[in-house]
Amino acid sequence: MLSISRDTFLKDLLIWFLLSVILASLFAAGVSEVADNYFSQAVAGLMGEVGEYDLLFQVRTDLQDVAVSQIKKVIKEKLPGSIVKKGVNVAGKTAVFVGLDARYRTKDVYSDLDLYFQDITGNVGFTIMTEPRLTLSGMPGRVIDLFIREAEAVPGVKFAFKDGGRVAVLLESIRDRERVQKDLRRIIDQYEILEVTFPSGFEVENPVEAGRALAQLLAGKDGISYIRDVTAGESASDEQALLITISEIKRFLLSYAGQVEITPAAGSRLLEGDLLALEGRESNRALRAGGALGAEDVIVKVTSDQGRNGKKQGLIIQGDASQISESRAFLVEEKNKVGREAATVVVNSPKDKLDKTLTDSIELLQRLHGLEDISVEGGGVFTAAKTLQAALRDADQLLSGSGLSGAREVAEFSHLIEGIGGQLQTMADTLARLSYFENRLNDAIAGLEGAQVLTRLGLIPPLQGDLARKVQVLDGELGRLAEKLRVRARILDDFINDFNPLVQTLLSWKARSMELAAQVDTIQKALTGQSPTGNVLAELSGLTAESLARMEELDLEGLEKEYAGFITGLEELKSINAAGIVDELKTVKSSLPKLRDEEIGRAISWLDNYLGGETGSRSKIRLFVNSGYRREGPLQTVRGFFGSNQVGLHALPAAEVESDVRNELTQLLQEVKGVIAAITVIILGVLFFLLDQTPVMAVFHYLDLVAPHPTECRREAGVFHDIWAKFGLRENLWRRLLPWLYSLVLGSLWSWLTFLFSGAQIPYVNGAYFLFAGGLLGLFFFMTANRFHQLNLDEVIAGTSLGLSFTVIMREIVIPAGRPGLLQFLNRRKMVMK
Amino acid sequence: MRTVEMASDTGSTVSPILKIEGLKKSYKRKTILRGIDLSLLPGETVVLMGPSGCGKSTLVRCINRLTEPDEGRIFYEGRDLTRLPAGELLETRKRIGYVFQHFNLIRRLNVLDNVVFALRMQGMPIAEAEKAGIEALADVGLADRTRDFPEELSGGEQQRVGIARALAMEPALMLWDEPTAALDPILVGEVLEVMERIVRSGKTTMLIVTHEVGFARRAADRIILLAGGEIVEEGTPAEVFSRPKSEIGEKYKKLLKA
Numbered sequence A: 001m002l003s004i005s006r007d008t009f010l011k012d013l014l015i016w017f018l019l020s021v022i023l024a025s026l027f028a029a030g031v032s033e034v035a036d037n038y039f040s041q042a043v044a045g046l047m048g049e050v051g052e053y054d055l056l057f058q059v060r061t062d063l064q065d066v067a068v069s070q071i072k073k074v075i076k077e078k079l080p081g082s083i084v085k086k087g088v089n090v091a092g093k094t095a096v097f098v099g100l101d102a103r104y105r106t107k108d109v110y111s112d113l114d115l116y117f118q119d120i121t122g123n124v125g126f127t128i129m130t131e132p133r134l135t136l137s138g139m140p141g142r143v144i145d146l147f148i149r150e151a152e153a154v155p156g157v158k159f160a161f162k163d164g165g166r167v168a169v170l171l172e173s174i175r176d177r178e179r180v181q182k183d184l185r186r187i188i189d190q191y192e193i194l195e196v197t198f199p200s201g202f203e204v205e206n207p208v209e210a211g212r213a214l215a216q217l218l219a220g221k222d223g224i225s226y227i228r229d230v231t232a233g234e235s236a237s238d239e240q241a242l243l244i245t246i247s248e249i250k251r252f253l254l255s256y257a258g259q260v261e262i263t264p265a266a267g268s269r270l271l272e273g274d275l276l277a278l279e280g281r282e283s284n285r286a287l288r289a290g291g292a293l294g295a296e297d298v299i300v301k302v303t304s305d306q307g308r309n310g311k312k313q314g315l316i317i318q319g320d321a322s323q324i325s326e327s328r329a330f331l332v333e334e335k336n337k338v339g340r341e342a343a344t345v346v347v348n349s350p351k352d353k354l355d356k357t358l359t360d361s362i363e364l365l366q367r368l369h370g371l372e373d374i375s376v377e378g379g380g381v382f383t384a385a386k387t388l389q390a391a392l393r394d395a396d397q398l399l400s401g402s403g404l405s406g407a408r409e410v411a412e413f414s415h416l417i418e419g420i421g422g423q424l425q426t427m428a429d430t431l432a433r434l435s436y437f438e439n440r441l442n443d444a445i446a447g448l449e450g451a452q453v454l455t456r457l458g459l460i461p462p463l464q465g466d467l468a469r470k471v472q473v474l475d476g477e478l479g480r481l482a483e484k485l486r487v488r489a490r491i492l493d494d495f496i497n498d499f500n501p502l503v504q505t506l507l508s509w510k511a512r513s514m515e516l517a518a519q520v521d522t523i524q525k526a527l528t529g530q531s532p533t534g535n536v537l538a539e540l541s542g543l544t545a546e547s548l549a550r551m552e553e554l555d556l557e558g559l560e561k562e563y564a565g566f567i568t569g570l571e572e573l574k575s576i577n578a579a580g581i582v583d584e585l586k587t588v589k590s591s592l593p594k595l596r597d598e599e600i601g602r603a604i605s606w607l608d609n610y611l612g613g614e615t616g617s618r619s620k621i622r623l624f625v626n627s628g629y630r631r632e633g634p635l636q637t638v639r640g641f642f643g644s645n646q647v648g649l650h651a652l653p654a655a656e657v658e659s660d661v662r663n664e665l666t667q668l669l670q671e672v673k674g675v676i677a678a679i680t681v682i683i684l685g686v687l688f689f690l691l692d693q694t695p696v697m698a699v700f701h702y703l704d705l706v707a708p709h710p711t712e713c714r715r716e717a718g719v720f721h722d723i724w725a726k727f728g729l730r731e732n733l734w735r736r737l738l739p740w741l742y743s744l745v746l747g748s749l750w751s752w753l754t755f756l757f758s759g760a761q762i763p764y765v766n767g768a769y770f771l772f773a774g775g776l777l778g779l780f781f782f783m784t785a786n787r788f789h790q791l792n793l794d795e796v797i798a799g800t801s802l803g804l805s806f807t808v809i810m811r812e813i814v815i816p817a818g819r820p821g822l823l824q825f826l827n828r829r830k831m832v833m834k
Numbered sequence B: 001m002r003t004v005e006m007a008s009d010t011g012s013t014v015s016p017i018l019k020i021e022g023l024k025k026s027y028k029r030k031t032i033l034r035g036i037d038l039s040l041l042p043g044e045t046v047v048l049m050g051p052s053g054c055g056k057s058t059l060v061r062c063i064n065r066l067t068e069p070d071e072g073r074i075f076y077e078g079r080d081l082t083r084l085p086a087g088e089l090l091e092t093r094k095r096i097g098y099v100f101q102h103f104n105l106i107r108r109l110n111v112l113d114n115v116v117f118a119l120r121m122q123g124m125p126i127a128e129a130e131k132a133g134i135e136a137l138a139d140v141g142l143a144d145r146t147r148d149f150p151e152e153l154s155g156g157e158q159q160r161v162g163i164a165r166a167l168a169m170e171p172a173l174m175l176w177d178e179p180t181a182a183l184d185p186i187l188v189g190e191v192l193e194v195m196e197r198i199v200r201s202g203k204t205t206m207l208i209v210t211h212e213v214g215f216a217r218r219a220a221d222r223i224i225l226l227a228g229g230e231i232v233e234e235g236t237p238a239e240v241f242s243r244p245k246s247e248i249g250e251k252y253k254k255l256l257k258a
């Protein structure tokens, strides 16, 4: 009866089985494919095609137009060629996508994105969604640099950067993902986080101290070759506002702190996080390789790898920019040890600049009232010049007329020159003073311009309310003042430039004349009554004539007029409310944080840690170590340290690798697809079994009727007969189990195969579960078959009494009386009595 | 009708068509048949009577193994049915006609198809099968109802179709399990009439379970009374109904008088 080649109902069942499995698989696969397509399109609509967008802004829906236009402006200025697209509105926020132009997909740009988009109105925050990307997360903030470094060494990684408290790893190609993911896992596996656990009630006074001390204790022992104390705890709250404020503070501090441009020495490679030492001004001993680091030396931390042409950026974390005396920088090794010379640095301290500028401006503005003196003094130049002119004419006349023929004339000439000397000195002094004033004026202009630039950059904190408005007013006034002063300075400059050569000529004339006059006097005294030598006189007269000619060249009248203009200009300046501006500047100056670079640097590091999800409070003692150490050793050390055997040491994974959003979504969709297929398989399974198998199973409840089994055979079935009999099992056990087995195996195989072929998938549920569940389903249907299929037993009995075979009974009586389904459909071909 | 002597084991000249030896049947812990011995000679009409639930149906069903007996042997034409392999059992069943209390017609088939169904399944050509079918239907007086469906017939007509279905197979032995019990009293007559005709034709051996005492007295060669899982009395209708030996026999005697 089991022969497949014969045309029996069992063969019908086998064909049904194969066909129903194929149909159900195809249908389930089709349904899931359609669903997948639909969802994929939805995702693409939601977040663009792969690699289309790089940034996702969440802006307040009510401010979306402003935000978008601002984003566009930033893009036009900083990232031309990039695209902006508005996405969906969800819960009062609008998604705005930005696709960066390919040339901006660099580490530099990604590191600066925060700065670019800091002032977008209504921006709640943005996410970097560049693909293909993997993310390392869950690591302590202090080892983020380490992971960035290691990740970037993996082939196929374009670059890695810090994205919040995580490390974003951008890949060259999506094809590398699996491999890079594996490599990243391998990197992560090289490390572990050891967390110290305490019995309840055990108090550690200062976890941060304890962590540091433990790190020192454990280092180098029991196979621990790498250890970093990462105790400075966990995020206490994730209040968005706080984070934004802190980012803002960090941004200010960063632009305010001493920024150090580092040029690595030839052959030296500097990495982010490296420390450099610079000799401090107050340090009493010179820095040298192998020496110790002094408290007065300045320490710079390398913060960015991405300076232009090999240069790097740094931050002062010990000392102050003003303390640096030398540009040579040495690497800091371990604790307080100076390593090789590694770089030269240029310090740019916006803080110092700002301070100096403000000081200069205030000083100048306070002196504006003293300008009257200058004008009077300036006027003196003209008096002096006129006196000099007259004196020169006299001298010329004296020389060209009678000449210095006698002692009287010589004495007269000497007197004349001495008289000029006084005037000449006055004039030179005045010019020098004017020149000094001009310099001050230029300084002031530079200062005002600088102050203006700084106010514009928003560097003067805290830019809030009234002060912000004042600074804006100040900005305007500084500009106007600077412009006026510039005009004055130019006039003064011209004036001085005109006068100066004349004064020089006159001064040399005077010196030479004095000399020559003295000679004439001496000769006369020696050779009484004799006239001075002709050539001396000739020279004297020549010089005087030349000086006079120069003097006449000078357009004294014009200059005087011009100077008068300058003076009235100065008068005008006085109308400016200098005092008011001075007050504002003083306020600004006094409100500047009085911080040393090291304080700023440390604050930035701390903020970084905070932004990386860490604060100092309520911390657990955690140590970041290499894996592969000997387990028991550190535990003993830690227990010894705390003096308690209850203290435990818990090893945690150093970090985790996450896929990008799309990949996660894709995976999720893959799962959804699998689940949809699985649900379809289940529904189809129920349907197929309900329609097609319940009649068969209902008949199997009367197996003896349709498939008679001789009594005697049963009796002779074997030694078990008696045992079965004892339990009331008179019939052959195998026969009794057969329908159950049929249902179980059919259900299992059907579900399992359909599950396999349709690509169905349920998370955490593998095919074996379907074998199991399908078996249960089969058994369930066998047990309840009579409820789902009203078997007409009378007809079956009639058929049996007529000597019809099982196959005929099924084909002609049972199946046609059942529900329309695949089996009934197939059966129609086999039916004789149509 | 033929008179047959009760076959003594040695003296019989005609071998019985059906011989049951020591038939036992229990359901769960309840014993229904306690060892039945029974023989039917070819052409003999035996009426089996007994109170409800005494095991009459069980006995009849055991004969063609619609119910599997627990113990005992059933010889049909000399072959032990209880040991027959499935294939041969089916062949044997075809030659044992069975008429059910509830007719057991196939609802999806019309009258003629119900009758020719088994013939067709044997591979008989349609025309030949239908000819035989129409003949059988004519025998029960339903030649004009061939295209009707069972639910369009009255109970008596349905039962006559059931009889025609059995007759069409030209059985050597016919088993009747209370063929009139489910019928409206008015309709009982037409069925009994057909039955009597078949009996009189003498073509088949009949084992009839019925409560129709009148019919039994008229048609039976032998009456067997079953009670408590055992045969309590056996004899010609005259013997059983006029001088009953058993309690149950007395009841039928009274029933007949009334």
Ligand SMILES: Nc1ncnc2c1ncn2[C@@H]1O[C@H](COP(=O)(O)OP(=O)(O)O)[C@@H](O)[C@H]1O
Binding pocket: B027, B028, B032, B050, B051, B052, B053, B054, B055, B056, B057, B058, B059
């Ligand atoms: N399949 C069965 N399972 C259990 N008990 C049964 C079954 N068939 C019949 N019986 C019981 O066997 C007894 C005899 O039944 P049956 O042979 O139908 O009696 P009757 O003489 O009325 O035809 C009854 O008590 C009935 O309940």
Ligand SMILES: [Mg+2]
Binding pocket: B056, B057, B058, B177, B178
């Ligand atoms: Mg009965």
